[in-house]
Amino acid sequence: MSKLQPVRGTQDFWGEDARRFSFVVSTFNQLAKRYGFKEIQTPIFEFTEVFRRPLGDTSDVVTKEMYTFLDRGGEEITLRPEITASIVRAYLSGGMQQKGIVKLFTSGAMFRYERPQKGRFRQFHQLDVEIIGSPDAAADVELIALARHLLEVLGIAGATVLHLNTLGDTESRNAYRKTLVIYLKDHERKLSRESRARLKKNPLRILDSKDAGDQALLKKAPGMNDYLNVASSDFFAAVRDGLDNLKIPYTVNDRLVRGLDYYCHTAFEFITDQLGAQGTVIGGGRYDGLVEMMGGPETPGTGWAAGIERLAMLLKTLPEEERLTVFVPMTEAAGRLADRLCYALRKGGFAADMAYRGNLKKRLQKADKQGARFAVIIGEDEMASGKLTVRDLDSGIQASIGADRLAAFLKKQTAD
RNA sequence: GCGGGCGUAGCUCAACUGGUUAGAGCACUGGCUUGUGGUGCCAGGGGUUGGGGGUUCAAGUCCCCUCGCUCGCCCCA
Secondary structure, X not given: OOOOOOOOOOOOOOOHHHHHXXXXXXXXXXXXXXXXXXXXXXXXXXXXXXXXXXXXXXXXXXXXXXXXXXXXXXXXXXEOOXXXXXXXXXXXXXXXXXXXXXXXXXXXXXXXXXXOEOOEOOEEEEEEEEEEXXXXXXXXXXXXXXXXXXXXHHOOHHHEEEEEEEOOOHHHHHHHHHHHHHHHHHOHHHOOHHHHHHHHHOHHHHHHXXXXXXXXXXXXXXXXXXXXXXXXXXXXXHHHHHHHXXXXXXXXXXXXXXXXXXXEEEEEEEEEOOOOOOOEEEXXXXXXXXXXXXXXXXXXXXXXXXEHHHHHHHOOOOOOOOOOEEEEEOOHHHHHHHHHHHHHHHHOOOXXXXXXXXXXXXXXXXXXXXXXXXXXXXXXXXXXXOEEEEEEOOOOOEXXXXXXHHXXXXXXXXXX
């Protein structure tokens, strides 16, 4: 193997992979704008503190997955492992509190030092939307509707199931955590090794353990539902009612927990069974404490992130690409004419290219390999007559067209 | 960080229990066909069998190390 390898967990996107990727992103951008979200782009790295504080000192992301380094000025910098914290930082440093409720969308690369596997990479890419400033369940519903809509437009809604849960507010969650820990401590020896560690670090995570023994034990465990206070259970009911109203299907899954510390109330994931161990395609929830945790005023927030690679892997169909018109000039003078015509077509909104090299056969071959619909042949005969030979590469039918009528001709042909 | 599987041409894969010069399809280049692409026929280029060491008369094949890929655990999008 050559040394010219991509770094582990990174990948190049080209050809069909690139088309899949950009189809996901462009569809998302279009929909997010349609829902009234404004685009934001934040730096790909931040001071480490931006991520450390909200993610919590015990989370795996912070303790072993961040790409952290000192820059030449001695500042501790981290490549973003997720983007909600970056956006909240931008919200605060940009004074966006002035604007009331803000709806933001973005997408880009994230970095986590993990062992790669199917659907999991060290540099991966996310779509992301956030609504900051709204305490209403309606905001959560709107976000989920956008997510569902996106999956539908991408043609993969049927491959996913929406799992929905509530983590309650701080009071409810603390009360529940306490009783859960008491219950699990009684059975500590039966827990898996990982879950015994979680018992101290992040007991709620035991709920979605994949270990069969843990799951059996959890069947008799107390449920979150019984510990929700009135405000929390009303909030959850409002989210469910909003989804019902929009006829968005979901499954309540009281084992669904989110990994990061700052979530509360709504937690949801669109899950697929087609990506091996990485089932989550879109995940999100509410984070009312985050802005305050990062030094801002008490401000509610809610959002989700989607894995672009995971969505791209699920795509079954891609939109057709616009087909080229390829110019095939055979003489020098014809080449100059073709250059002008090709430039004019491109300015007129057509996809056009030149076949520069070789004899007629080679140039047609090139046009064919590019998937072109039309070849415009300009040789001595055409230069003499002033009419271009336009060959439909699908049917093989040729027409003689004046240069001034080329654009109109192509438009008419492709409209059929 | 832990565990399983796999590394032969650009891609997908052959090569019987170790045995001559590592093959095929696709792709690529050229020709049959000097103004007509796709299907056809012919020819050609392309490999340190991931790398290193060992066993053997002989290693793509067996052993060790290493690098890489992949799947899973953990965690997450």
